[in-house]
Amino acid sequence: MSAPDQPSPSTPSGSLLPGQRVLLGISAGIAAYKSAFLARLLVQAGCEVQVVMTEGAQAFITPLTLQALTGRAVRTSLLDPTAELGMGHIELARWADRILIAPATADLMARLAQGQADDLLTTLCLASDAEKLMAPAMNQAMWRHPATQRNAEQLRQDGWTLLGPAAGDQACGDVGPGRMLEPDDIAALMLDTGTITAADLFASERHIVITAGPTREPLDPVRYLSNHSSGKMGFALAEAARASGAQVTLITGPVDRPTPAGVTRIDVETAEQMLEVAQDIATDCDIFIGCAAVADYRAATTAEHKIKKVDGEQELTLKLVKNPDIIATISAMSDGPMVVGFAAETRDVEAYARSKLERKNLDMIVANDVSQQQLGFGSDNNAAILLWRDGNDIERQQEPTQAKSQLAHAIIARALHCLAQNQNTSSTAP
Structure with missing residues (x-):
């Protein structure tokens, strides 16, 4: 059937109306x-x-x-x-x-x-x-x-x-x-x-901020404290979030990985730098996902020159101070975003994750066992337990071993659904 001879004016975008x-x-x-x-x-x-x-x-x-x-x-x-x-x-x-x-x-x-x-x-x-x-x-x-x-x-x-x-x-x-x-x-x-x-998984007007990779805490001009994080999981999350239609900002520590298409990337080195950027951006996002493996401690002072070995001395004493807790800082913001944390543990994985969820007042946490060599840091695969708040209860979802890219989609889908539930509950509250 051919179209009418005289087309009607285009209807403005928005919900469908009868006759559209x-x-x-x-x-x-x-x-x-x-x-x-x-x-x-x-x-x-x-x-x-x-x-x-x-x-x-x-x-x-x-x-x-x-x-x-x-x-x-x-x-x-x-x-x-x-x-x-x-x-x-x-x-x-x-x-x-x-x-x-x-x-x-x-x-x-x-x-x-x-x-x-x-x-x-x-x-x-x-x-x-x-x-x-x-x-x-x-x-x-x-x-x-x-x-x-x-x-x-x-x-x-x-x-x-x-x-x-x-x-x-x-x-x-x-x-x-x-x-x-x-x-x-x-x-x-x-x-x-x-x-x-399931349409809540459509996120065209959502802004998701994700931290990824390790941080490097300098000891002197040539040495630093860091960890084995490759950034794969955080980058997979950024790709999955962008695939959902969301606007995505990725704050990453030093990793050699290409930026996913359509993602805004901000590179940092230290935990303090990551916190500064995160605080600036978190005021204008819907979901904050702390996937970075942030160093717990940094040197109390950074040596101006390379630390030299001293003949005859078998030990070197370093004074370390605690780094800022990025995920706890963001979750404590008034009118802040929904906050998703990660718990990379080597034992009692779920117990530690539940404790971290409560202690840091997170909305959701992803717990994984990094003691397994084929999973976690540096691997292409991962397995996880997703825990999230549902009113006064904590719900649980087991994610079996799978590609990090596949797990990332499951995490983003759950986070978006939780956000939609929270917003729906807020809008219907008396």
Whole structure:
């Protein structure tokens, strides 16, 4: 069905209103079956829904199904002789108030990020000034691949809003980020229902600050105190937080790691420098995650010149003083952010983590056993216990051994859900 001759003015961004015109794009992913439910929900909300399918999408769900649900003939071809008698693809681009692509595959994201217009759906996206949203859906490894993350960042810069993806079981048998948000969650975001669902994982207006890596506490011009932290976990958290759509600031100690796409990076050396930066930024963030392995002590005085060995003396005495407690300082701020801490322990891991959660008044803590050589510092894998406050109770979630990048998505998802719960509780309090 061709678009109306005279398109209506674009509706301002925000929640959907009855009568809004939604162009629902469906690309070639197994999640395409969910798009039928999504189309139905939007129609029930009073929207006019025009479905556009890629060629591959038709292998997963038939156009006839979508036509029956929307009452409009599905558009599938850029070179449809009937529709193009009046430049139908341009009229359709003008017709839409919003363009929503669900599912959006890695291939489609790559083509849109490069500005390609090689089928009807990508052509419409380039030709339309409508608000544009997409719900990514793909294998977890494909979603985490640097190329996909670069494309996602480019799409955000081009004005696209990314809804999700969520994490969980996938059709291929993998577990991790890449699942398309459920239709009711996407509809809730678009309709602005105010309910807390899996859509709370969408964090486009959140600012997350993360500390990472070790600190170096100088003894003299050539020596320092430090630890074995590689920064891998903190950088994985920054990448996962950015993938959720959040604005991310990464405060990192000295590590040789590339900055994740779209993340603002601030490099520091010492614990005092990290605290100064953290205090400045924490006043303007929603979640503060203290993942850095901050040195507990520093030299009382730093020698001006290299400390020399003294002949005949077998010992060297250093006077150390305690470093500031960054995570406790941030959690003590009035009207401060939600604070997530880490507890890297070698024994009694959960007991120490619970004590730290209470003692430092944290909202959530991630506990891991760094005594295991295949986990923790320097490793690509990690396992953790997530503990968080739920009213007067402390809830618990066990995360088995997995890639740090995968664990990072689970941590970010839990933190965002806790934030949404806390805000919902605050808004409904008498």
